[in-house]
Amino acid sequence: MTSWKFSIAAVAAVALTASAASADTIKIGFNTPQTGFAAADGKSVLTGAQIAIDTVNAAGGVNGKKLELIVYDDQAKPKFAVPIATKLIQQDKVAMSISGSYSAPTRASAGVYQNAKVPYVSAYAVHPDITRAGNYVFRTGILGSVLGKAAAKLVGDKLGKKRVVITIMKNDYGKALAAGFKSVMANYGIQVIKEYQYSLRDRQFGPIVSSIKGDNPDAIFDTGYWFVAAPFVSQLRAGGVKAVVVAQEGYDGVKFIEIAKKAAEGVIIVTALDRDSKNPAVRQFMTEFKKRTGYGADMVGASGHAAVMVAAAALKKAGSTDRAAIRDALASIKVDAITGTLSFNALGEVQKSLKVQEVREGRWRFHSEIVDAKLLTPPDK
Amino acid sequence: MNYSDLLVQGLVEGCIYALIAVGLTLVYGLLRILHIAHAGIFTLGAYVGLLLTNETGSFAAAFVITIVAVGFFGMAFYRLFYEPILNKPPHVALIASIGLFVAMEEIYRLIFGATSISFLAPPLKDTVEVAGVRLEEGRIVVVILAVVLIGGLALLAGRTRIGIAWRATVSDAAMAESFGIDLARVRYINFFVASALAAAAGIMVALLLNQVIPTMGGVPAYKALAIIVLGGLGNVKGTLIAALALGVIESFGTIYLDRVLDRDAIAFAFLIVVLMIRPQGLFARR
Numbered sequence: 070m071t072s073w074k075f076s077i078a079a080v081a082a083v084a085l086t087a088s089a090a091s092a093d094t095i096k097i098g099f100n101t102p103q104t105g106f107a108a109a110d111g112k113s114v115l116t117g118a119q120i121a122i123d124t125v126n127a128a129g130g131v132n133g134k135k136l137e138l139i140v141y142d143d144q145a146k147p148k149f150a151v152p153i154a155t156k157l158i159q160q161d162k163v164a165m166s167i168s169g170s171y172s173a174p175t176r177a178s179a180g181v182y183q184n185a186k187v188p189y190v191s192a193y194a195v196h197p198d199i200t201r202a203g204n205y206v207f208r209t210g211i212l213g214s215v216l217g218k219a220a221a222k223l224v225g226d227k228l229g230k231k232r233v234v235i236t237i238m239k240n241d242y243g244k245a246l247a248a249g250f251k252s253v254m255a256n257y258g259i260q261v262i263k264e265y266q267y268s269l270r271d272r273q274f275g276p277i278v279s280s281i282k283g284d285n286p287d288a289i290f291d292t293g294y295w296f297v298a299a300p301f302v303s304q305l306r307a308g309g310v311k312a313v314v315v316a317q318e319g320y321d322g323v324k325f326i327e328i329a330k331k332a333a334e335g336v337i338i339v340t341a342l343d344r345d346s347k348n349p350a351v352r353q354f355m356t357e358f359k360k361r362t363g364y365g366a367d368m369v370g371a372s373g374h375a376a377v378m379v380a381a382a383a384l385k386k387a388g389s390t391d392r393a394a395i396r397d398a399l400a401s402i403k404v405d406a407i408t409g410t411l412s413f414n415a416l417g418e419v420q421k422s423l424k425v426q427e428v429r430e431g432r433w434r435f436h437s438e439i440v441d442a443k444l445l446t447p448p449d450k
Numbered sequence: 451m452n453y454s455d456l457l458v459q460g461l462v463e464g465c466i467y468a469l470i471a472v473g474l475t476l477v478y479g480l481l482r483i484l485h486i487a488h489a490g491i492f493t494l495g496a497y498v499g500l501l502l503t504n505e506t507g508s509f510a511a512a513f514v515i516t517i518v519a520v521g522f523f524g525m526a527f528y529r530l531f532y533e534p535i536l537n538k539p540p541h542v543a544l545i546a547s548i549g550l551f552v553a554m555e556e557i558y559r560l561i562f563g564a565t566s567i568s569f570l571a572p573p574l575k576d577t578v579e580v581a582g583v584r585l586e587e588g589r590i591v592v593v594i595l596a597v598v599l600i601g602g603l604a605l606l607a608g609r610t611r612i613g614i615a616w617r618a619t620v621s622d623a624a625m626a627e628s629f630g631i632d633l634a635r636v637r638y639i640n641f642f643v644a645s646a647l648a649a650a651a652g653i654m655v656a657l658l659l660n661q662v663i664p665t666m667g668g669v670p671a672y673k674a675l676a677i678i679v680l681g682g683l684g685n686v687k688g689t690l691i692a693a694l695a696l697g698v699i700e701s702f703g704t705i706y707l708d709r710v711l712d713r714d715a716i717a718f719a720f721l722i723v724v725l726m727i728r729p730q731g732l733f734a735r736r
Contacts (some may be wrong), residue, residue: 104556105663108564239712270669272659275459276704279452296566300659307577307586328568328661364565387530 094137095130095379095390097122098157099131100150100178106172107145109296110369112362113322114169114192115140117373120357121381122150131384136377143174150174154181165383167376171195172241179206187381191374193318193369196241197448200417205392207399207417209376209406211341212447213242216317217249219339219423219439220290223256224315227437228337230288232310233259233282236301237266238319243292246317250290253444262286266408267293272300278308279322286312294319298352299328306332313337322367324429333428337436341408341423342371345435351407368420377407418447455583456701462589464697465596469651470670471677472600473644479620479684482540484675486547488648489667491527491549495520495649496656496666497562500569504634509573513653517646524645525638533637542707545735551671558664566663574657592654598688599647600690605730607686620684676717680724680732688733696720 081301101117118138126135139161143150150170157163158181165188169176175194179202182189191199193210200206224230233254236248244295251261263284281289289305289312291298298320305314314336321340326333342364344355354374358366380400384390386398403412409421423445427436439445477485495516500511531550535542574588601639607613618626619636627633651670656662677696681688698719703716711719724732 104559104564107669108559109566109663112564215543265705267704268712268714270663270714272655273459273463275462276456276701278458279455280705282455283452296661296663303660307584309577309584324566328566328659330572330660394541 093131093439094135095238095384096137096139096161096163097377098154098161098163099138099169100139100143100153100166100174101169102145102171103140103142105144106252109324110171110193111145111169111322112141113144113367113370116165116358116361117354117366117370117375118169118192120354121363121374121377125377125381131381132388136381136384138377143170143237145171145174147174147177150178151181154178157187158187159183163187164392165395167192167373167380168194169373169376170194172199173210175199176188177300179203179238182206184394187292188399189377190399193372195245197245204400204417205377205396207413207419209379209408209411210372211318211421211445212249212418214249214252215374215445215447216339216423217246217251217292218253218444220246220317221250221254221257221259221324222439222441222444223337223339223425224288224290225254225259225308228288228313228315230313230315231258231260232262232285232287232315233406234284234286234289235261235264236277236281236289236291236293237264238291238293238297239266239268242294242319246292247290267297267301269294269297271297274301274304275308277301278304280311281305281312282308282310288313291316292319295322295325299325302336303329303332306379315339318368321426321433322369323365323373323433324367326428326433333431335428337425338367338426338433339423339439340426341421341424342366342368343435343438344426344433346407348407350405354407371408372384375404375408375411379404379411403446414447414449416447416449418449420445420447454581456705457698458580458583458585460698460701461694462585462592462697463701464694465593466651466655467670467673467677467697468690469592469647469654469683469694471674471693472603472686473647474674474685475678475681475686475689476563476644478678479686480616480637481532481536481543483543484540484547485644486544486671486675487527487550487554488644489671489674491520491524491550491645492648492655492670492696493558493662493664493667494523494553495645495652496650496662497558497567499649499653500567500656500662503573504570506720507571509657513650514604516653517649520649520652522644524648526639527636527645528641551667555664558663562662562664564664566661568660568662568684569657572657572660574597578685588654588657592658595650595654599650603643603647603686606643612636617642662694673714673717676721680721682731682733685731685733688731692732 141153148269169189172194183203191208195213270288316338320338355366382404383398385393398440423439425436426433474488499516503509615631677692681692
């Protein structure tokens with residue numbers, strides 16, 4: 070073995086021992102993309118989670134112990150997420166875990182955690198099957214279908230727009246949103262005049278824009294993520310389409326505005342984070358997040374924060390690191406997180422109200438709130 | 451539905467594909483290397499162009515400096531990575547190229563961060579109307595660039611001594627060398643031109659989307675591959691036609707085939723059909 074290889078191995082060994090040696094902490098597993106295509110979201114969610122950990126530890130930790138996040142990079146891929154889950158359970162012996170990753174890896178690991186009876190909280194992955202893995206799996210993020218229903222209420226009821234074009238991103242998230250929207254749109258008198266589909270990788274929307282121009286809708290409901298949405302909305306405006314664009318959590322972040330610039334003005338979204346909130350915890354989070362990352366807080370970062378806060382509250386309520394006790398605590402908990410007051414139903418889905426944000430003068434601002442417990446009730450099986 | 455809109459949008463997209471794919475086919479024609487890392491050079495062009503524009507405030511100056519600088523980078527890339535393995539079987543270079551592409555993406559992420567970066571004041575964003583179609587100025591510039599750069603390349607290949615040397619090397623490297631042609635020089639120029647074209651495409655895509663991310667080369671990497679196979683590997687004219695045709699087909703496909711076929715799958719469906727009927731590619735001479 071050459072000397073530099075040896076020194077790397079030595080450093081790695083020391084680092085591993087160091088993390089294993091800290092037995093006086095409560096370990097929480099955390100899988101998140103830190104490299105690859107989803108690394109940007111991975112950075113946000115991890116920063117949000119770490120702010121929460123630091124806040125809890127600064128206040129003395131939980132049950133007299135500090136919290137420690139054990140983080141592994143899953144590249145948002147199931148093939149990495151599954152061995153990571155096994156490693157966190159068997160080698161790191163975490164009390165519980167949080168997914169700071171996308172649907173596919175989270176769905177794959179959920180089964181591993183359920184089999185091992187280790188509590189697992191999904192921060193922002195949206196696929197409905199995640200919580201169906203079993204009673205040890207919870208979700209602090211809102212389901213795509215519920216978000217879609219809320220968007221329908223916003224479009225048809227609050228904004229009074231009836232002729233709508235839906236643009237669907239072809240993945241679990243986009244499809245769930247569109248299905249949720251369509252399931253209740255009749256209640257608000259909405260008529261979908263046309264649907265378009267595009268892939269996560271699309272950035273050139275000229276053909277769709279030309280076609281929407283001919284449709285002349287009152288509103289466009291888009292189900293995409295910000296990195297697809299920013300070029301889409303820019304190209305809509307450049308193509309002369311003036312209809313209001315209504316969207317969802319996927320747009321939530323400063324990057325959308327930074328890229329779309331003036332075209333972002335007037336875009337309205339249904340989301341979990343209210344940036345104009347007077348809540349001091351939200352304000353503190355926003356400041357700290359900006360300080361650590363250099364960019365403004367986003368939904369993914371806030372979700373990471375909320376998931377850790379839920380974990381901390383459950384650990385406190387359980388009073389031990391007994392995994393069954395933590396699960397029971399999660400099932401009955403009610404937590405004031407920065408994304409709202411969170412509690413779980415029998416399936417482990419979160420129940421909360423939603424915020425509506427609008428871009429005004431280059432910033433996300435408060436528009437309104439959607440408080441409709443019946444509409445926002447997640448499925449319980 | 452306005453068909454002329456779709457046609458024009460498709461041609462613009464086709465010009466971007468052409469700028470990327472022509473470089474790829476040049477490298478293949480000369481060295482028989484499937485240069486996957488070409489897409490990484492495309493991304494480099496996007497980063498350098500965007501950062502220089504933000505730094506200097508002049509898009510035009512940034513554009514020129516970037517394509518020249520990235521052209522030289524391409525030469526160094528060839529010297530460092532491909533030249534040492536030229537005598538190995540073709541799959542060695544292919545594997546090296548894939549590895550280099552992955553490495554480049556991760557290096558960009560380490561240097562520039564995983565989140566996207568944008569122009570502070572994106573230029574060429576006004577819209578103008580051409581033949582009843584509303585277009586951003588940036589898109590018109592893409593078409594002009596493709597015509598000028600690829601037209602210039604055709605002149606270079608057809609009318610100059612360098613061009614003759616290049617064509618001689620493509621058709622028979624050993625023979626060309628025996629006539630006193632400096633093969634190394636031809637290869638350097640080849641990589642310079644290919645990389646400069648990729649950089650030009652990178653900057654223009656960065657401008658149109660106002661967004662540069664480490665992984666933006668992902669789609670061009672495999673789509674350009676489909677295009678050069680369609681065009682008959684190494685055939686520049688064929689690549690050009692394939693690029694424009696694919697742009698237009700995708701444009702119509704996005705609207706009329708979106709339920710059956712993903713837009714990015716169209717290139718491959720097209721490729722499979724062509725390979726079944728004409729395995730040598732659409733425009734191969736033999």
